[in-house]
Amino acid sequence: MAVTKKDVDTVATLARLYFTEEEKEELIATLNNILNYFNKLSELDTDNVEPLTHILPVYNVMREDEGKESLCQETALANAPKHDHGHFVIPKVIE
Numbered sequence: 001m002a003v004t005k006k007d008v009d010t011v012a013t014l015a016r017l018y019f020t021e022e023e024k025e026e027l028i029a030t031l032n033n034i035l036n037y038f039n040k041l042s043e044l045d046t047d048n049v050e051p052l053t054h055i056l057p058v059y060n061v062m063r064e065d066e067g068k069e070s071l072c073q074e075t076a077l078a079n080a081p082k083h084d085h086g087h088f089v090i091p092k093v094i095e
Contacts, residue, residue, distance in 0.1 A: 003031040 008024050008031075011017075019027065073086050082089035 001035070003028050003035065
């Protein structure tokens with residue numbers, strides 16, 4: 001399956017991106033090259049290859065959870081540019 005100009009136009013519209021015709025042609029070529037690499041990889045015989053989550057033997061490297069006293073509401077809101085009735089006030093981000 002190859003990437004077409006229609007595919008690039010559709011994704012660009014959804015992402016609100018604007019490309020020149022030259023940029024679109026370059027994107028089509030680049031994306032098709034990437035897909036060709038994936039097709040090449042799918043030709044490999046991986047039947048006897050053990051699935052890995054990481055290339056190194058890494059185990060749980062996170063620290064232990066430690067309970068700590070949390071901030072009081074007044075301290076948490078102290079540096080907020082705007083707050084109202086104990087809540088952060090932020091600009092509306094959804095139309």
